[in-house]
Amino acid sequence: MNISQAAKRAGVPAKTIRYYEDIGLITPARGANGYRDFSDQDLHRLAFLARARRLGFSIEQCRALLELYADRNRASAEVKAVAQTHLAEIDAKLAEMQAMRATLAALVHSCAGDNRPDCPILSDLASGSQTIAAQG
Amino acid sequence: MNISQAAKRAGVPAKTIRYYEDIGLITPARGANGYRDFSDQDLHRLAFLARARRLGFSIEQCRALLELYADRNRASAEVKAVAQTHLAEIDAKLAEMQAMRATLAALVHSCAGDNRPDCPILSDLASGSQTIAAQG
DNA sequence: CATAAGGGTTCCACCAGCTGGAAGGTCAAG
DNA sequence: CTTGACCTTCCAGCTGGTGGAACCCTTATG
Numbered sequence: 411m412n413i414s415q416a417a418k419r420a421g422v423p424a425k426t427i428r429y430y431e432d433i434g435l436i437t438p439a440r441g442a443n444g445y446r447d448f449s450d451q452d453l454h455r456l457a458f459l460a461r462a463r464r465l466g467f468s469i470e471q472c473r474a475l476l477e478l479y480a481d482r483n484r485a486s487a488e489v490k491a492v493a494q495t496h497l498a499e500i501d502a503k504l505a506e507m508q509a510m511r512a513t514l515a516a517l518v519h520s521c522a523g524d525n526r527p528d529c530p531i532l533s534d535l536a537s538g539s540q541t542i543a544a545q546g
Numbered sequence: 547m548n549i550s551q552a553a554k555r556a557g558v559p560a561k562t563i564r565y566y567e568d569i570g571l572i573t574p575a576r577g578a579n580g581y582r583d584f585s586d587q588d589l590h591r592l593a594f595l596a597r598a599r600r601l602g603f604s605i606e607q608c609r610a611l612l613e614l615y616a617d618r619n620r621a622s623a624e625v626k627a628v629a630q631t632h633l634a635e636i637d638a639k640l641a642e643m644q645a646m647r648a649t650l651a652a653l654v655h656s657c658a659g660d661n662r663p664d665c666p667i668l669s670d671l672a673s674g675s676q677t678i679a680a681q682g
Numbered sequence: 683c684a685t686a687a688g689g690g691t692t693c694c695a696c697c698a699g700c701t702g703g704a705a706g707g708t709c710a711a712g
Numbered sequence: 713c714t715t716g717a718c719c720t721t722c723c724a725g726c727t728g729g730t731g732g733a734a735c736c737c738t739t740a741t742g
Binding site for chain 1: 590593594597598600601602611614615618619620621622623625626627629630632633636637639640643644646647649650651653654657658659660661662663664665667668670671672
């Protein structure tokens with residue numbers, strides 16, 4: 411199967427597939443003409459990758475997961491550890507973004523948004539919450 | 547004031563300050579020896595940038611905000627528009643990450659995490675929710 | 683048989699937003 | 713005069729691709 415077919419089936423752009431091969435996540439066979447020839451197994455790995463990426467796993471985490479997937483003797487604890495690490499990363503980022511959101515929403519709310527120049531958003535950014543002077 | 551002092555006061559690494567100058571966000575004066583010489587105004591801009599970045603504004607949004615900040619005749623509506631755009635971006639990302647989190651948490655929950663190989667996480671990634679076969 | 687469309691291939695550059703490091707100039711202290 | 717801590721510039725690399733150029737291969741059509 412050619413790359414564009416594989417791309418369609420796995421729901422991944424052809425460019426991305428080439429990139430994945432480049433970094434060693436997949437190794438499709440090559441035809442006599444040099445074209446990549448994707449097997450069902452290749453497709454399977456691609457789909458696995460696509461789903462893992464959609465869940466936000468990093469490329470290196472995907473690599474680890476693929477290795478565990480291929481290892482019939484893995485302990486599920488190893489897989490769970492990877493997933494839990496990622497979950498913790500997501501939670502940390504969520505907390506950070508929710509804090510951002512809260513501040514930002516308050517600022518947006520406080521701004522009249524008319525054609526006068528007074529703007530609490532700019533005021534906050536300019537002197538926001540912390541003093542810059544007299545620290546050193 | 548030298549760059550390391552400015553960095554300390556504004557809470558931004560010196561490298562980042564050089565980068566900000568490189569992309570035209572700040573233009574500190576130079577001493578006879580070629581060293582950057584930061585004025586209070588430069589510090590002010592740096593602190594503004596630091597806070598805006600901490601709120602997740604992109605560099606280009608920061609540039610826009612700095613311009614509005616410098617324009618005594620701006621309409622607060624313009625500022626609010628930038629902030630609202632950013633708020634919408636954050637909300638979109640939050641929704642995406644919360645969806646990820648829900649799926650991931652369910653997977654983690656369903657995995658025994660012992661030394662047996664059976665793992666619902668891998669099963670899900672391998673065949674997860676969508677079929678890869680017979681689409682094209 | 684020529685040619686044009688629509689595949690495929692490689693490689694190089696670019697995006698955000700820095701960060702690390704090398705190579706070298708400057709400055710203050712002992 | 714040397715040491716060490718600054719400063720400077722520039723180049724490379726990080727993540728996870730994406731766009732584009734230049735070129736090869738295949739297939740259909742006149």
